[in-house]
Amino acid sequence: MTNEVLKSEAEFLSQYNIHDYDIPLACVDMVIFAIIQHKLHVLLTRRNEHPSFGQWALPGGFIDVNQDKTLDDTAHRKLFEKTGIRSPYLEQVQTVGDVHRDPRGWSLTVLYFALIDYSDIMINQANGAKAEVQWLDIGEATQLQLAFDHSQLLLKAIARLKSKTRYxxxxxxxxxxxxxxxxxxxxxxxxxxxxxxxxxxxxxxxxxxxxxxxxxxxxxxxxxxxxxxxxxxxxxxxxxxxx
Amino acid sequence: MTNEVLKSEAEFLSQYNIHDYDIPLACVDMVIFAIIQHKLHVLLTRRNEHPSFGQWALPGGFIDVNQDKTLDDTAHRKLFEKTGIRSPYLEQVQTVGDVHRDPRGWSLTVLYFALIDYSDIMINQANGAKAEVQWLDIGEATQLQLAFDHSQLLLKAIARLKSKTRYxxxxxxxxxxxxxxxxxxxxxxxxxxxxxxxxxxxxxxxxxxxxxxxxxxxxxxxxxxxxxxxxxxxxxxxxxxxx
DNA sequence: TAAATAGTGTCTTTTAGACAATATGGT
DNA sequence: ACCATATTGTCTAAAAGACACTATTTA
The missing domain is CATH 1.10.10.10 (Winged helix-like DNA-binding domain superfamily/Winged helix DNA-binding domain)
Structure with a gap:
């Protein structure tokens, strides 16, 4: 047992600085489903920042430790920014993380999907200026090359939705x-x-x-x-x- | 569109330093199930570091971005450290994250469970010296006050195992x-x-x-x-x- | 032969699949 | 009346529940 652990917890915490450690980046990505003209659609956004600037991607982004109290808050915030919707059905699908998926370093993303009623949507104007968005049929969306590993994430979300629809x-x-x-x-x-x-x-x-x-x-x-x-x-x- | 985004991606990445940002801590926690004497048991470890020094907890810890290539690697590593087992059935349950669960700051944990055959176990000797471990019946384990939110995590894993055992x-x-x-x-x-x-x-x-x-x-x-x-x-x- | 455990036969119940039949509203 | 769509009736099939029965091994 080292001297390290003999300090009090308060003392330990006062000396603890997360910036001293190499830790993974953490984001939340969303697959937002809606039915449009009798077809299953998902919302995609065009990236307006590096990396993968200009590519289509799932809506999502970093957890904002100052703004979000919980992980679900991050998901709700992202959803609201893109759709103006506050109370969707929201489900966590899976967390994916590895060294390669983001060029900025080891990163993980918590994947969610949301089910919304398309007629409820009011695309948020303030955000509409910053990020281009589009609704795509899942046939088209899965053909597209999305940023990062988002194509795989999309497939995971679709698989979960299909599977749970069976029972x-x-x-x-x-x-x-x-x-x-x-x-x-x-x-x-x-x-x-x-x-x-x-x-x-x-x-x-x-x-x-x-x-x-x-x-x-x-x-x-x-x-x-x-x-x-x-x-x-x-x-x-x-x-x-x-x- | 700011000047920021007009840089090339390579230039952007060269100036990117993750230590400049406030990001959540990321860990993996494991519920390791085994049957012992016809009862469902889980493995607990006594914490040998702050915070919650001395309390019983689920095996787990930070993702080691140098050692682990993927999230599953972290889970496998944790499992191997405690049990010496390399190929269990491993399933990701859920990711939980919020401001309060860890006194060091905003943290998230990816919860996994593992199913192992108890007769396969060789408690890793090297680690046995560093951390005290015990197998507890889930009745006893759920009564205990575990470190952080581990009691809730344990309940989630048990619920998932029960639910999937039905179908x-x-x-x-x-x-x-x-x-x-x-x-x-x-x-x-x-x-x-x-x-x-x-x-x-x-x-x-x-x-x-x-x-x-x-x-x-x-x-x-x-x-x-x-x-x-x-x-x-x-x-x-x-x-x-x-x- | 009795006790204990392994393994089977078979009838019932639940719920999905198939598909025909009936009901309603507009032209 | 006719069409399209909504709604119901009913038989069949698949798989679980209940429970009695047979089979095998050892004492």
Missing amino acids: TALPIGLMPELFTLTELQSIFEVILGHELDKKSFRRRVLDAGVLQPTECYKRSGKRDAQLYRVGDMAENFEFPRAL | TALPIGLMPELFTLTELQSIFEVILGHELDKKSFRRRVLDAGVLQPTECYKRSGKRDAQLYRVGDMAENFEFPRAL
């Missing part, structure tokens, strides 16, 4: 305030990449009790469709069987 | 080279906290094809039991229905 009610987070069962089913189909049986789908979500039926109907030229609202914690509901 | 073959990672179906079932029961039906359990794992039957039998006083071996990627197998 949870996650995609509910993409729906507007009121929606029909047919609309919800079509979102599940878009994410999963294949069609679902109508009766099975309705039975599944209705029996689960994750939706609140309303008295309202959507008139769309043909037969009216009943409108539903999301119940509490619906996104995290786990079905007993996977699709 | 995957994860606990296979805790088994020795050869084992009987009754032994495997008992591990599932210990983790889930309730009994399972023998026929259903056997049907489930055998139909899944995650086990390789051997020609060997275990003689244990009563009727011999057939021994099985783990198949490839068995831990990640997902059953179509949850228990």
Whole structure:
């Protein structure tokens, strides 16, 4: 036992300076999902700083230790800066870190995804001036060469969303305030990449009790469709069987 | 667009010094699970440094940017230091970060869990001198007041293990080279906290094809039991229905 | 033969898949 | 009446739950 450890904790802390150590850079990156014209889209931003200046990338950036109290705060802040949205469904996917992913040095990023209702969006004006953003279909987005390892991060987030769509009610987070069962089913189909049986789908979500039926109907030229609202914690509901 | 961004990337990087910024501390913490005497245990270490000197904690520590090429390397290194084990089943659980969790400042930790076969263990001697370690039953471990927010981290890892045990073959990672179906079932029961039906359990794992039957039998006083071996990627197998 | 543990048979229940049938609203 | 879409009925299939039964080994 060295002399070092015999000091009091207070004494130890008073002499501790994080700038004395080599530590990794820490960021948060976000995959922001929304449904646009019946297709799954993600938000990309064009980098307006080095490194990878000018390349498309996932929205994200350093944890700001003065501004963010928690890691989720960083994610919420990034999301708000790009979309003006404050209360999305937010889920941490994975943390990736190594020596090579950022030319500035050993870096790690905590990857999140957010599900938002596209009709809620008001692209933040103040930020619109600083950073160019675009919504891309995930087919196009995964073809693009994104900055850093963001292409891989995007794939991880898509894989998580698809996987959880098989056994949870996650995609509910993409729906507007009121929606029909047919609309919800079509979102599940878009994410999963294949069609679902109508009766099975309705039975599944209705029996689960994750939706609140309303008295309202959507008139769309043909037969009216009943409108539903999301119940509490619906996104995290786990079905007993996977699709 | 500032003058700043007009520099070349090489020029930018040459002037970049991570010590100029306030960035969070980054560590990896591990929940190392093993079955000992038919109970789920975790490995704890007593801290031999400030802060929280002398308190019990999860094994873990800073990412060493010189030694670790990736985040998983840090986890493997920590695991090897405490157990001498090189190839466990390793899974990242979650990353937790905020201003308060460490008195040295804004810190984040990437939480992993490892599943190991207790009979594989050779506590690393060199390290045994530096740090006191103990295996505790999860009932006892969750009662203890661990350093930092490690009690909460422990609960998160246990929750993840329990949850995945309901719909995957994860606990296979805790088994020795050869084992009987009754032994495997008992591990599932210990983790889930309730009994399972023998026929259903056997049907489930055998139909899944995650086990390789051997020609060997275990003689244990009563009727011999057939021994099985783990198949490839068995831990990640997902059953179509949850228990 | 009895006790204990390993392993099987089989009926029920739950929930998804398939697909036909009915209901409603607009033209 | 006809079409398109919403909604329901119902049979089948897959996989878990319940529980009784048979098989093997040793004392």
